[in-house]
Amino acid sequence: MKDKGESEQAVLERLSNYRARDISYDRVLSAMCTHPHPIAARAHEMFMEANLGDAGLFPGAHEMEHEVIAMLGGMLGDAGVHGYITTGGTESNIQAIRAARNCGISDKPNIVVSESAHFSFDKIADLLRVEVRKADLDEVFRVDPASVEAHIDDNTVAIVGIAGTTEFGQVDPIRELSDMAVERSIFLHVDAAFGAFVIPFLDKRYDFDFRLPGVSSMTADPHKMGLCTIPAGGLLFRDPSHLHELHTHTPYLTVDTQYSLSGTRSGAVAAAAYAVMRHLGLDGYRTTVEHCMKLTRRVVERAGEFGVEPLIDPVMNVVVLDVGDTVKVRKAMGARGWYTSITRRPLALRLVIMPHMSEKRLEEFLDDLEQVCRERT
Ligand SMILES: Cc1ncc(COP(=O)(O)O)c(C=O)c1O
Incomplete structure (x- = not known):
């Protein structure tokens, strides 16, 4: 800490710079947290x-x-x-x-x-x-x-x-x-x-x-x-x-x-x-879960079209895909700005479809995943 404090504006600017380096949830399919309501x-x-x-x-x-x-x-x-x-x-x-x-x-x-x-x-x-x-x-x-x-x-x-x-x-x-x-x-x-x-x-x-x-x-x-x-x-x-x-x-x-x-x-x-x-009540949470499950089903449907299957039928808004060389696919998706994760046994691509994911953003993700998976076969 310095002897003399900085102005509020200067400190807030510093904070904004740190904040700007954080990843926006929009492209995150690896986290189990999301934007708070x-x-x-x-x-x-x-x-x-x-x-x-x-x-x-x-x-x-x-x-x-x-x-x-x-x-x-x-x-x-x-x-x-x-x-x-x-x-x-x-x-x-x-x-x-x-x-x-x-x-x-x-x-x-x-x-x-x-x-x-x-x-x-x-x-x-x-x-x-x-x-x-x-x-x-x-x-x-x-x-x-x-x-x-x-x-x-x-x-x-x-x-x-x-x-x-x-x-x-x-x-x-x-x-x-x-x-x-x-x-x-x-x-x-x-x-x-x-x-x-x-x-x-x-x-x-x-x-x-x-x-x-x-x-x-x-x-x-x-x-x-x-x-x-x-x-x-x-x-x-x-x-x-x-x-x-x-x-x-x-x-x-x-x-x-x-x-x-x-x-x-x-x-x-x-x-x-x-x-x-x-504020949300049970109905609000039901709507949230319905949104996530709809997108989850879309992942399975679309992945199937390019020959990638889930390890199990998703029970909730987590999909685990058998993409072949998981480490390389994850890396390639990372290079395109997507945050995904993996399962340990067996090694596979793990996606958590949280409420922050929109239909449009998910289609962009799936387009990229299709390209990456096709390039690898
Ligand atoms: C099933 C389960 N239990 C416990 C935890 C740990 O929760 P936290 O990271 O909030 O400590 C997690 C985190 O993802 C989880 O999925």
Whole structure:
């Protein structure tokens, strides 16, 4: 920092220069975040100074957060859930497993996740000193319940199902996992970081949420398909005792305890989530998902015309294409200004069709993809 400060205009100019170097979402098909809804941005600004870590000072923001949790729970089968707004899927997953570990009785705890679990579970292994066992996938990239069962032992404190896998957008057989959890009295966490704001609005119905008796906790991120500002995740528990497992005594704040991972935390994102969920309602999110699914189907249709097939029929707005030499195709698309990503096993081109994608922009992308794929054959 310099001794003498700069004028506001000079600083704003600097900021604009940095901002100009950021990539516009228009050409991004690799991200699970998108432009926040304008009302979310406005609400964010209104609550910028609210600190939910010291909730006694911000009773309004605190109550608003409770309402967001109830809205998320209502969308996911139980408006009476207990939880809080986290910084995203990673924090929610960490905290859910921390709660499960704390109420488990093992001194060598393990959890069972699928091979397609998000890398936040690798962080969990390191941070929480929990062994993370990875169960096999079936031929359409869902976790194989028999493999989950085979990995469970007396030290298993939780099993995890994914509703909207990061790489394939696939939904694990959560009903089977729920039955397993009930039968064996094991904690079941459902990571619906991406899927929470998609699956309820698909034509096909999936059992994946608190309507299933075995589901103990869920991750549901407003900052992905919820069109909220970043960083807004949702952590939800069916049973308040699980949230209590996360309590820490906070002697010098206006509240006695805290259950969040971070201390000071933003009320702005809770306001943003509140605003966009109230404003769009379930109908608004349905329209958003319909738009994304229409474009997703268009990708499959158009790719088929130039001989490229998806690895699975897209379940949600994630398409994985078998383009042959994935690394080269991705690079060539990158040279044309498109941001795409890959799956690990098998290696393939992964596209996430987010609400920021327009029909026109998608056709431009597909024109380029066709040219690149034809050049490579
Ligand atoms: C299924 C799933 N879980 C967790 C996460 C982590 O979320 P975040 O990046 O918000 O921490 C992601 C991110 O894409 C995800 O797809």
